[in-house]
Amino acid sequence: MKKRILIAVLFLVVLVGVIGGVKALQIRRMIGQKGAFSPPPETVTASVVHTETWEARLKAVGSLEAVQGVTVAAEEAGKVVRIAFQPGAAVKAGELLVQQDISSEQAQLRAAEAAVELAKINFERRAKLLATRTISPSEFDNADAQLKQSAAQADQIRAVIGKKSIRAPFAGRLGLRLVNLGQVLREGDPIVSIQTLDPVFVTFHLPQQQLELIRTGLPVQVSGDAFPGQIFSGRITAINSQVDAATRNIRMQATLANPRETLRPGMFVKVAVVLPAAQAALVMPATAVLYAPYGDSVFVVEEKKDTAGGAAVKAVRQQFVRLGEKRGDFVAVLSGVREGEAVVNSGVFKLRNGQSVVVANTLMPELEQSPKPENS
Numbered sequence: 059m060k061k062r063i064l065i066a067v068l069f070l071v072v073l074v075g076v077i078g079g080v081k082a083l084q085i086r087r088m089i090g091q092k093g094a095f096s097p098p099p100e101t102v103t104a105s106v107v108h109t110e111t112w113e114a115r116l117k118a119v120g121s122l123e124a125v126q127g128v129t130v131a132a133e134e135a136g137k138v139v140r141i142a143f144q145p146g147a148a149v150k151a152g153e154l155l156v157q158q159d160i161s162s163e164q165a166q167l168r169a170a171e172a173a174v175e176l177a178k179i180n181f182e183r184r185a186k187l188l189a190t191r192t193i194s195p196s197e198f199d200n201a202d203a204q205l206k207q208s209a210a211q212a213d214q215i216r217a218v219i220g221k222k223s224i225r226a227p228f229a230g231r232l233g234l235r236l237v238n239l240g241q242v243l244r245e246g247d248p249i250v251s252i253q254t255l256d257p258v259f260v261t262f263h264l265p266q267q268q269l270e271l272i273r274t275g276l277p278v279q280v281s282g283d284a285f286p287g288q289i290f291s292g293r294i295t296a297i298n299s300q301v302d303a304a305t306r307n308i309r310m311q312a313t314l315a316n317p318r319e320t321l322r323p324g325m326f327v328k329v330a331v332v333l334p335a336a337q338a339a340l341v342m343p344a345t346a347v348l349y350a351p352y353g354d355s356v357f358v359v360e361e362k363k364d365t366a367g368g369a370a371v372k373a374v375r376q377q378f379v380r381l382g383e384k385r386g387d388f389v390a391v392l393s394g395v396r397e398g399e400a401v402v403n404s405g406v407f408k409l410r411n412g413q414s415v416v417v418a419n420t421l422m423p424e425l426e427q428s429p430k431p432e433n434s
Contacts, residue, residue, distance in 0.1 A: 098414075099371070099413075099414035099415050100405070100408070100415050101415070101416045101418050102374075102402045102404055102405055102416070102417060102418070103403055103404045103417065103419050103422040104400045104401060104402050104417045105342060105346065105400065105401060105403045105422075105425070106398060106399070106400050107340060107342045107391065107395050107396065107397055107399050107400075107401060108340075108341065108397060108398075109338055109340055109341070109397055110339055110341050110388075111336050111337070111338055111339075112337055112338075112339045112341075112383075112385065113332050113333070113336055114332075114333040114335050114336060114337045115279075115331060115332055115333065115383075116330070116331040117328070117329070117331075118262040118263060118328075118331070119262065119326065119327070120260045120261055120262030120263075120280075120326075120327050120328075121260070121261055121262075121324065121325065121326060121327070122258050122259065122260055122321050122323050122324060122325040122327060123258065123259040123260070123261055123323050123324075124230075124254050124255065124259070125254045125258060125259055125313075126228050126253070126254040127230075127252070127253040127254065127323055128227065129248045129250070129251045129252075130155060130224060130226070130227070130248070130250050131248050131249060132156075132158070132224065132244065132245060132247045133221040133222075133224075133245065134158065134218060134221045134222050134245060135243060135244050136158035136159050136160075136242070136243060137158060137159040137240065137241070137242045137243070138157070138158060138159075138237055138238070138240060138241045138242075138243060139158065139159050139239075139240075140239075141156055141238075141239055142154045142155055143155045143235075143250065145233065145234050145235045145250070146231070146233070146234075147231075147232050148229075148230070148231050148232075149226045149230065149231075149232055149252070150226065150229050151226055151227065151229045152225050152226060153225060153226045154223060154224075154225050155226055155232075155250060156237060156249055157222070157223055157224070158222035158223075158243065159222070160219045160222050160223070163215055163218050163219045163222070166215050167215045167216060167219065170208065170211045170215050171212055173208040173212075174205070174208040174209050174212050177201070177204045177207075177208040177209075180201050180204065180205075181201045181202055181204070181205045183201075184197060184198045184201040185201075226252060227252070228252070228254060229254065230253050230254040230255065231252070231253055231254075231255050231319065232250050232251070232252055233251035233252070234250070234251075235249075235250055236248045236250055237249050253323055255323075256315065256316045256317055256319060257292075257313050257314055258314050258316045258321050258323065259295075259311050260278070260280055260292065260313075260327060260329060261309060261310070261311050262309075262310055262312075262329045263302070263305070263307035263309050263310070264307060264308060264310060264331070265306065265307055266301050266306045266307065269301075269308055271333055272294065272297060272331065273294070273297075274294050274295060274296065274297060276293065276331055276332065276333070276334075277291060277293055277331075277332045278291070278292050278294060278312045278314075278330065278331050278332065279291055279329075279330045279332065280292065280312075280314060280327045280329055280330075281327065281328050282325060282326065282327040282328060283326075288320075290315075290316075290320075290321065291314070291315075292313050292315065293312060293313060294312045294331070295311055295313045296311040297309075297311075312329070339383070339390040340390060340391050340392075340395075340397060341388040341390050341391070342356070342388065342389065342391055342395070342401050342403070343387060343388060343389075343401075343403040343425055344389040345387075345403045345406075346401040346402060346403040346406060347379070347381065347389060348406045353378045354378065354379055354380075354381055355379060356376075356377055356379055356395060356406070357374035357377070357401060357406055357409050358375045358376075358377050358399050358400070358401055359373075359374055359399075359400040359401065359402060359415065359417060360372070360374070360375055361373075371414050372415050372416065373412055373415065374402060374409055374411070374412070374413055374415055375411060376410075376411040377395060378394055379391050379392075379394030379395060380394060386425075387425040388425065
């Protein structure tokens with residue numbers, strides 16, 4: 059019995075040893091295959107770092123302002139009897155906007171005009187009598203003063219009537235209506251805003267260190283989130299005479315043509331002042347940059363020998379770079395790469411240092427400094 063148990067135990071030990079040996083051989087073989095395995099090359103697109111001549115620009119943020127803009131308000135108290143405009147409409151200078159009740163003033167004007175006629179008749183009579191020395195000069199002077207006083211009273215009433223006929227002070231685009239028919243307006247109550255939208259001003263600030271580079275007449279380019287892909291051109295028309303003591307910035311004003319009234323006062327915009335001198339920039343596609351908190355980098359495509367076959371293959375080398383200005387699809391690089399080096403410009407997030415790649419640029423899109431994406 060004991061002999062049978064000993065044989066069974068020996069058999070199990072041999073079986074476990076055989077299985078363990080087989081597994082050890084399998085694991086060793088897998089480890090060896092892993093060391094010899096190399097992943098297939100990644101298909102990428104690449105662009106050559108090159109030099110371009112870029113216009114020198116000074117960038118700032120600004121706001122749009124109307125060349126002329128005001129909120130039309132009531133000058134005299136009175137009831138609104140007519141609203142002669144449509145909100146948002148374009149009006150001409152002098153066009154009637156609101157008519158207040160002038161019935162009382164019209165009655166007063168008729169009485170004042172009658173008083174003027176009577177004073178005029180008395181004046182003419184006194185003039186004839188003075189010529190014959192029938193009256194004294196003082197009586198003639200009283201008649202003259204009475205005529206002028208009556209005429210002044212009539213003019214004053216006409217002025218009140220004119221103020222109650224509220225008209226557009228200049229040509230422009232109206233805003234929303236702020237009054238209602240039958241409303242009794244007090245002096246200074248707002249009626250409607252009016253803005254001249256073509257042209258428009260853009261105001262912005264630049265540091266005092268850049269003042270020597272700026273002069274009136276320099277071109278500016280304006281863009282904004284409200285009109286993606288569009289660039290509006292204008293010129294600097296005014297530079298403030300003093301620097302802000304708090305920020306050490308100087309305020310500037312440029313004028314932009316706005317025939318379609320796309321730009322509206324109050325909009326936030328980005329401003330680029332184009333300087334006369336151009337500058338050479340080493341540029342590459344902006345999509346080639348792998349942005350990271352510890353530093354931006356690119357993958358440079360280089361030739362290396364395949365360890366297995368000895369043939370030349372392409373591989374990438376991760377290189378940290380220092381970036382400059384970005385324009386459209388390109389970004390200027392200040393250091394890290396040299397002119398003529400090829401950098402991967404697609405799928406950089408899935409690459410690693412030393413990885414083999416295959417460059418295929420057949421599907422690479424056209425890169426532009428001022429791209430104009432189509433509406434989707």
